[in-house]
Amino acid sequence: MKKLFIHHALFRLLSPLFSGTLVYLLILLINNNIGQVQESFLGQELYVCIGLAYVIQEYARLSLLVFERIGGSISFLAHLLLQIITSIGVCVLLVSLSMYLYFNYVLGYTPNARELLIFNSLFALITLIYVLLYKSHQFLYMVNTERINREVEAKKGIEADFAHFKKGINPRLLFESLEAILVIMKTEPEEAESLSDHFSAVYRYLLSKRVNELVPVSEEVEILKDHIKLFNHLPYRKVELRLADLKDSWTVPGSFLMLTEKIIRSTIPSESKRLKLNIDDKEDRIEFHYETEEVLNGGLDSSGLKDINRSYSFYSDRDIQLSEGVSYKTIKLPKLQLHESSHP
Template sequence: MRKLFIHKPLFRLLSPLFSGTLVYLLILLINNTIDELGANFFGQELYVCIGLAYLIQEYSRISIIIFKRLKWPSSFFLKTILQIISTILINIALVSLAMYLYFTMVLYYAPNSRELLIFNSIFSVIALIYVLLYVSHQFLYMVNTEKLKKEEWARQEIEDDFTDFKRGINPELLFESLEAILVVMKKDSDKAEQITDRFAMVYRYLLSKKKDELVPLADELRTLEEFLQLFSELPYRKMQLGEIASSKMLVVPGSLLRIAEKVMRTTIPSEVEKVTLNILESEDKLTIQYKHEEKIGKSLNINDLQCIKRDYKYYATEPVQVVHDDLYKTVYLPKLSLV
């Protein structure tokens, strides 16, 4: 779609043969009658017209390439008008020079104004057709590009909606929690009920806050504590909260829960040691820090937090960051507030 057919080698080779022959035929019809057409069709002038057709079409093609690369004027309409005027003027100059050289050096007399007018008119139309082909191609390209952008936007919107739906449901956590409940309820029904209550509280929070843009940090931390208790029943490294910020700042709902889940899923399981998650506050950031002991080939990085990164970019200019050193891994979230 992006490459116009006039740049194809086969078209450049064959098109001037037909257009030059057509120009010669039109000139014969202007200067002669139909009865004389058969006697005068083949001649030296035919090859001159074909040669001129090659010259004009190659010049028109080159002018299209030049104007396509020009940065000025920026307006497509102004550039098109300038291209048409310059192409026709240079086309007239080339045809007039070629016809003058042919008439004076081959026919040994100067061409009159009528002959120059006929040749210039016909070849100017050919050059104009080339420019109009390019303009129509550009319009078609812009229209199709706009349609493709709308389709891509619609596709991305559907994917984002599906991702949000999947993130809210969190099928992996759902099935793991149900499996844990089924195992525990056979031994201890009271404990199974506690797991069910935590499970219900976490999902109630995730689903009820789905339409809220921001929530207080305190609400998120309360749910995070229940979330960590729920995860303690699953076959992952146990996690506990360490230092906790006591700020009234706001966070995107579910962001701390998703980070904690990523931490647990990338940490080596252990029945002995726990992961301590410190949630600290600086002047412009909320810091989630822990000592990392990650699985081989599975570590927490910024690519695992694309959903959180996308959510926070609507509210803050500072990006979500993941910093890794020998001892600690730290996730930085921009500090949000309504002020």
């Protein structure tokens, strides 16, 4: 919590001067001795009040620090009442002890009950103001922090919804596919029809599977074939997909498509050379293996897998791993089993 101004050195130095002077003037007013102000304003009693103000305000500040560390399971109101009662009680003891010492050893007589009541009331009021000032600041901090946390959570929810929306729509691929269809349909209508079939299949899958937590790998692979055929019509490196016999397992919807797109977009386009993408089945993972000829700016690294990794983290304790050699990269996706999903 931001440091309250009562803890600042300048306030601690100057505040008792004003509060002690105020207490002195109030005592004169209560005792009908206001005329003494003109006679001996800078008298001994004023210095005693200022000195006592220093003691009480430093004690009050210390009590705030002590009670700040005393939390427990008690409510805010109970904590406030306990702090007020304790702080004022100790303040009364300090003021009474100080007055007894001053009156006995300096003035030479014992203070009466009325004098103790006046001093204790005024300095107890100062302590009460300190406590209430601090607790009001603390309460406002709690309320504002709660509101900020709600705003942060709402922002995260909106960002997550937008990311999920973009994941399902993939506007970049959408516009590129539509542009390719517009170009091809003028010269090769049949090819444009084939392209539109792949396009519609991919987007039907993306939109229909948004509500599913997991899907079978076999289902994801089938739509991956349409996805790669769609990309092969675009001005990127042409992709040759080599699939192993993938055993029954589950995956996050669209993860194969997203990963393949990241691989394709991070590879230098070429009309003469194909990108050979191998998908192999291992004991506990599925591996995407390919030879790398990456673009100079925007190559695929671990940071580029954060969104996929985040999706997988809900269903597996294992992270998606990226390993690379001199001329190849391998991305390892953990296999997900049916019992790890709430998929119907």
